[in-house]
Amino acid sequence: MDYEIVIGMEIHVEMATKTKLFCNCTTEFGGNENTHACPICLAMPGTLPVLNEKVLDFAIKAGLALNCEIQHYSKFDRKNYFYPDLPKAYQTSQFYYPICKDGYVEIEAGGKKKKIGITRIHIEEDAGKLLHESVDGTLLDANRCGVPLVEIVSEPDIRSAEEAQVFAEKVRNILEYTGVSDCKMEEGSLRFDVNLSIREKGAEAFGTRTEMKNLNSFRALGRAVQYESKRQVIDIKKGREIIQETRKWDDVKGVSSAMRSKEEAHDYRYFPEPDLVPIILSEERIEEARRTLPELPEAKQARYVRDYGLPQYDAEVLTASKATSQFFEKTVALYDEPKQISNWIMVEIPPFLKEKEISIEEIPFQPEDLVELLTLIQKGKISGKIGKKVLSLMFEESAGSPSQIVEENQWAQMSDAGELSDIIAKIIDENQKSLDDIAKGNKKAYGYLTGQVMKATKGQANPQLANQLIREMVEKKLNSRD
Amino acid sequence: MKLETLTIHEIVDLLKNKEISYSEVVDSVLKQIEGQNEKYGAYLYTDPDGVREQAKALDDKGVTPQNPLYGIPYGLKDNFCTDHMPMTCASKMLENFRPPYNATAYESIKNAGGILLGKTNMDEFAMGSSTETSYFKVTKNPWDLTKVPGGSSGGSAAAVAANMAYYSLGTDTGGSIRQPSSFCATVGLKPTYGLVSRYGVTAFASSFDQVGPITKDITDCALVLNAIAGHDAKDTTSLNLDKKDYTQCLTKDIKGLKVGICDSFMGDNLQPEIRAAIDAAIEVYRDLGAEIVPVCAQFLDHALAAYYIISSAEASTNMSRYDGVRYGYRAEDYNDLEEMYNKTRSEGFGLEVKRRIILGSYVLSSGYYDAYYNKATRVRTMIREDFNRMFDSCDVLLTPTTANTAFGLGERTDDPLAMYLTDVYTVPANIVGAPALSMPCGFDKNGLPIGLQLMGPVLCEETILKAAFAFESATDFHTQQPKID
Amino acid sequence: MSISKEQASYIAELTRLELKENEIEGFVADLDKIINYVDTINQLDTTDVETTEHILDLKNVTREDVVAPSLSIEEVLKNAPEQEMNCFKVPRVLE
Secondary structure (H helix, E strand, C coil): CCEEEEEEEEEEEECCCCECCCCCCECCCCCCCCCCCCCCCCCCCCCCCCEEHHHHHHHHHHHHHCCCEECCEECCEEEECCCCCCCCCEEEECCCCCCEEEEEEEEEECCEEEEEEEEEEEEEECCCEEECCCCCCEEEEHHHCCCEEEEEEECCCECCHHHHHHHHHHHHHHHHHHCCCCCCHHHCCEEEEEEEEEEECCCCCCCCCEEEEEECCHHHHHHHHHHHHHHHHHHHHCCCCCCCEEEEEECCCCEEEECCCCCCCCCCCCEECCCCCCEECCHHHHHHHHHCCCCCHHHHHHHHHHHHCCCHHHHHHHCCCHHHHHHHHHHHHHCCCHHHHHHHHHHHHHHHHHHHCCCHHHCCCCHHHHHHHHHHHHCCCCCHHHHHHHHHHHCCCCCCCHHHHHHHCCCCCECCHHHHHHHHHHHHHHCHHHHHHHHCCCCHHHHHHHHHHHHHCCCCECHHHHHHHHHHHHHHHHHHHC | CCHHHCCHHHHHHHHHCCCCCHHHHHHHHHHHHHHHHHHHCCEEEECHHHHHHHHHHHHHHCCCCCCCCCCCEEEEECCECCCCCCCCCCCHHHCCCCCCCCCHHHHHHHHCCCEEEEEECCCHHHCCCCCCCCCCCCCCECCECCECCCCCCHHHHHHHHCCCCCEEEEEECCCCCHHHHHHHCCEEEECCCCCECCCCECCCCCCCCEEEEEECCHHHHHHHHHHHECCCCCCCCCCCCCCCCCCCCCCCCCCCCEEEEEHHHCCCCCCHHHHHHHHHHHHHHHHCCCEEEEECCCCHHHHHHHHHHHHHHHHHHHHHHCCCCCCCCCCCCCCCHHHHHHHHHHHHCCHHHHHHHHHHHHHHCCCCCHHHHHHHHHHHHHHHHHHHHHHHHCCEEEEECCCCCCCECCCCCCCHHHHHHCCCCCHHHHHHCCCEEEEEEEECCCCCEEEEEEECCCCCHHHHHHHHHHHHHHCCHHHCCCCCC | CCCCHHHHHHHHHHCCCCCCHHHHHHHHHHHHHHHHHHHHHHHCCCCCCCCCCCCCCCCCCEECCCCCCCCCHHHHHCCCCCEECCEEEECCCCC
16 A cells, blocks of 8 residues: 655744834844843733734735735734743734735655645744743743744645655745745744645545644754654554644654643634734735845746856756855856856855855855956966865965965966976976887876976976977977987 | 812812912822722722822922823723832732833823822723722722722722812723713713723723723813823824814804614613603703704614623633733642643632633634624624614714613622623623713712713714713703712 | 533633632523523624624734834843743743
8 A cells, every 4th residue: 555645834934024023122033031022022911012014025025935815905813822932822813814825836856846835824923932941940031922923834735755845945945035034944933833644645535634843944844754754654554543633843862752731622712803903905015015026046047047058956056045146146247157156156165164164154255255266267377276275275264365375375376388398398308208108109198297297396387288388399309209 | 178079170270370289289189088098999009199299399390280181180090001000900810010111091191291199999800890890899989888889990980979089091891981980970981992092001802992081070071081082103903193172172052963862772671760861861952952863773782792792702812811920910839830820810810800701712712703703793893884874863872871870789799691781881882982971960869870871973072072061061960079078 | 502511611721710619500600691691693694794803994004113122121020920040930841
């Protein structure tokens, strides 16, 4: 019997606003505990919410970028449940009338393209943070209470861990490009909930699903899906019933387990939030947002292939993050060698990022510096090999410009034909055997001669020039033998 | 001269003419509070020293009143937040709560120079019609110590009736300003929903709650409304309108005003003396040149049911924040979070609040939402249409405020439904968000006050005030004083 | 429509209220009377009638995304029933 995994995802994304959803407290990450809290986000008596205008711009952008229909009418509802991280004991969310509906994201996984449907996107508030640092209790830090989120709900169109991961990465990528979120995974700006069930291949009905909440990395997402789908398949094969439940993913142990909470009596009693009024969006406002939407990754890829003649693979890698594409575009604007730049960004730079544990935004030099380096190579001032050594030093603190690095290290190539000719003449004289070999047709001997020249110049001879001079001078010698 | 029996506008004239000092003004009501509050239980908290200091400072500076509320002492229902007094909502849950912020309505009066005497008693979280659900004390009706003052703003009405404040602010969710005003012979106005900011006023039912004044006469009502009405960016449901001077409409000429009379407000269980008083009031209006127009409503009989469904639904979730985590009462003994929640809320809330929470959660719960909450919001639409139709043919609607005069302390506490039915004539204004005012129009055979209610279309406060002022000018009910020794 | 003791207990649990054994009978009886009363709205035909959540025709009321000062930590915590390390403290919950 073949089984099929069915996954629907909910992605919670913290929006990049300056203030919270309903009050003017900052959303800045990393403040001291409870220093970003006011009577409103602490749900003190008589306080009232006032909607942050910027949130609407972001939600509309997210919806457009994910191919949704932006709703002309939407509003807020209260979702009622008790938990210490939820001060009002209701979450203000959009249940009955979300701001965006019916979108999709196109992904490519396992060599196949497919569309993952987006059921809805709605605006809601984040909960606070519970700290477990006290020996005999749990502590509430309200700084995150009321930070605005968009929740993106997918259709159950995802069929594998890979698809789940690719989908999540794609959504992240798009939201980052639109500026809706900084998408900093390490700060919890992006969290995934996975609804997963198993059914026989070809079956129409869904199996019983479980939900795993708050996965906060792509790796955890992939691993959780793999584990949970295997667990369910094994249980089904053994005839064990799948229980509809919320499960906790333990990323350290790599297992999921049923949550023991007694929140089974779930009845959120959603109803319209009387403290807020409806959001009515005009066609003009939506169109204006559409016009000002930044170029999204797919459009960029097409443009890179078309205008820069890059392979599709390069275009995809260069647009994988907004910062990478920005670095590429700034460089290519100064130096019209797209493929060469692409190679450096894709191949040469990444090992240093890894070694230094920094992201592309944090590279300690500018696109102008990379251009200077590439120009040095192109003009033959240094070899490609030396270029890589220069690059490694460019990652060091207080490094000078590429030219300064070359000068300080005396890495400039010997490109003076006169000077090189003297050295080569001397080497040919000392290596009559090589000359004999070449005369017999053994062209490999050229390589030996080049090696000797590089040795004699400590690698600073311009290899092209050296090769050219060796050939000319060897042929001249052989001709004069005849 | 008994200063404390005067109205705001009378006091301000004396202050302007330097006939009295600010200290004399505050002393007049503080003396009443010191002498009478123990008996009537109108206040939960007062700040006599602070009040005297403020008055003395004004006297020392020798300032003349810069506006009509300047230097006038008043009371606030204890569901308004102020950053220098406790705010309890008359609940054990908030016994020690000190808000670090101010209600906008309080700020407005502060800016107008008003002097806050203290916080008045109320039904717990404003849920009740007699002020008997207060955790702290019972408030008695100044007209008869064995009767309730009405509720939930019972302390605010009693304070004004017993001359322990020149005016007070209350909140009205289903009649909580008008019903106690009716029981205590004060003037109480529930403005149009959205006219006065709700910010900093503890929510009961968010789509009905409205702040309003309780005063001794109609002129004072207009003066206080002038100060508190206005847009507030902190309240999303606050209306952004130009400021008005509501005293401008106080003319006695109401010739041609169409006063609507509706049978739905004159049920069989209406106390005969109230019916007689309303009939007499109709005659007063006729004599003043108003046109009396019979109007009828189709769905009004369902207003009370719809009101209790929606208000309890909203209240149930508004009460959820009282969980013992960030402020307020927390139970002593518990083993885990669930027990902490359960004990805190069960011990911190009184019976009536619990009843509304459970009723409200029930009508929102899965399986009942459509039959109750959702249905009630549709009935709300039908009642709005009813009122729109009625106001097509009249300018104001004249009704009794309540079907009975003040009832006895303890008389209805064992029968919650009977208590709810007390609000039957007042809830329609909250359902449609329209302004409504209660003013004295007579006394029953036991000397208990009878209230007349005037309702108008949304934002027609001026029409109501004008009609009320004409009636007041033609009668002397508002000048009657309860016998207080 | 009427409410049973079990339903009332379930709702009480949802709203984190405990009904004591000795008060539950009376409580449910009162509640039942109220529910029977409010149930009368179901006699009305509301087909094609819109809902009213707001009596105002307000829409799109928003504020600018500009940071204002938060409360001081003292003000945040001054009403806290229990606190530790500048946080509100509650009984231990599972991570």
